[in-house]
Amino acid sequence: MTAIALPKDAPADLPGEAPVLPATRPGAAGAWALAQAARDPYVILITIYIFAPYYVTRVIGDPVAGQTLVAGANKWGGWIVMATAPLLGATIDRLGPRKPWLAAVVALMVAMTAALWFTPPGGGGLSPAMVATILAAMTVAFAYHEMLHNALLVPAAGLSGAARASGLGLAGGNAMSVLMLVGVLIAFALPGKVAWGWLPAAPLWGLDPALGEPDRVTTLIVAAAMAAFSLPLFLKVPDMARSALSLGGAVRTGAADLAALFRGARGHRNVLTYLLARMIFTDGLTAILVFSGLFAAGAMQWATLEMLAYGIILSVAAVVGGLLAGWLDDAVGPKTSLKLELALLIVFEALALGMGRHRMFYQPWDGPALWDGPMFTTLPELVFLGLGCIIAITVTAAYASSRTMLTRVAPPDQLGVFFGLYVLSGNATMWLGPLLIEAATRIGGSQSAGLTPILGMLGLGWLLLFVVRGGGPVK
Structure with missing residues (x-):
């Protein structure tokens, strides 16, 4: 709403056209x-x-x-x-x-x-x-x-x-x-x-x-x-x-x-290309947030105790991701940061989809418990927890870098317009991830098969970033 700043040709013959804060x-x-x-x-x-x-x-x-x-x-x-x-x-x-x-x-x-x-x-x-x-x-x-x-x-x-x-x-x-x-x-x-x-x-x-x-x-x-x-x-x-x-x-x-x-x-093809890329890979990021808990509970057979601990640990890891993004954006620029974050996310999300209570990296696993504790006692559980932390860090970092990226590629005098489109693009296809996951789950018959479209959305957005100009570090 107030994030949507109007361009200069917006209707002006309106009562209260310049609202006073x-x-x-x-x-x-x-x-x-x-x-x-x-x-x-x-x-x-x-x-x-x-x-x-x-x-x-x-x-x-x-x-x-x-x-x-x-x-x-x-x-x-x-x-x-x-x-x-x-x-x-x-x-x-x-x-x-x-x-x-x-x-x-x-x-x-x-x-x-x-x-x-x-x-x-x-x-x-x-x-x-x-x-x-x-x-x-x-x-x-x-x-x-x-x-x-x-x-x-x-x-x-x-x-x-x-x-x-x-x-x-x-x-x-x-x-x-x-x-x-x-x-x-x-x-x-x-x-x-x-x-x-x-x-x-x-x-x-x-x-x-x-x-x-x-x-x-x-x-x-x-x-x-x-x-x-x-x-x-x-x-x-x-x-x-x-x-x-x-x-x-x-x-x-x-x-x-x-x-x-x-x-x-109109006339800003480079920025619009970035917004298209961002719209696609953000659908993948959001899908990870929405479905990661469901996958953990189903694939790892975790109950309340494990899910609570999992949530606490990943929430702390997400804070690290936000801090890391700021440092990385300054060091190499938000475009390079986003490429790196999305590439890592694709790899580690693909590895996580190959995990299960009795499965590790797509292969059967039937080993003993590693320790006598209330939770996370097996090697697949500990590996899945580690993958989850890396995914939480990279998802949070990608969200942060995507916002910084727009400030580097949009014309400074039209940031309001493009942040308005940034907000709208976030809503435009928020249905796409759930639609693809619903269809893939029905067809594949498993949770991991159902979540594979996430990799496609992240990958397509990542590829589009290669044709976007700008987004380097501030010199």
């Missing part, structure tokens, strides 16, 4: 960052590491069928986002206020996340169709939240504080997710599994592992945190003023704004 308020930037910290654990705990793997392995009971269901839900959600998000964002930009729309989205996200509690093993709760519908709707709601929340960044922090608040929001999301993972590990997963004196003897609150309650409780924890920690934003962050446009007028002028945005990008 509200004065920032004390604590508004922190409240904005806290709202992102409240939202992001949905991805980590529900989508990647805990709930979705639990649902696929214990409720569906078939990792292949479960992966197909999750892919289908993300596909439909991606189609809806592609069809609605750009015009909705442009329309709200013209109407003015963001907070009423964001409040409605947060309320829906809290309700839908909490509803996933009603998914016990053996049936008796929400049907798979209802769960798939919630997951698809959450894909849409999450994208809308990102759009509306990002549009409040400058009102919250001002132009001078936007970068600091943005970084704080990203760090807060990771920190909140890790704290939740550690909390669930100590309070619900480890008790009763290991005889450590400082742990409770049984899961807190009387949760029953046989009913999947230590897994399902993450839905209530994430929903409660989302509701509670979103409130400061609505109390402290100033909103944009209401424009004089009606809803119909805002839709029409929003559509005109989008047309002007695309007109402003």
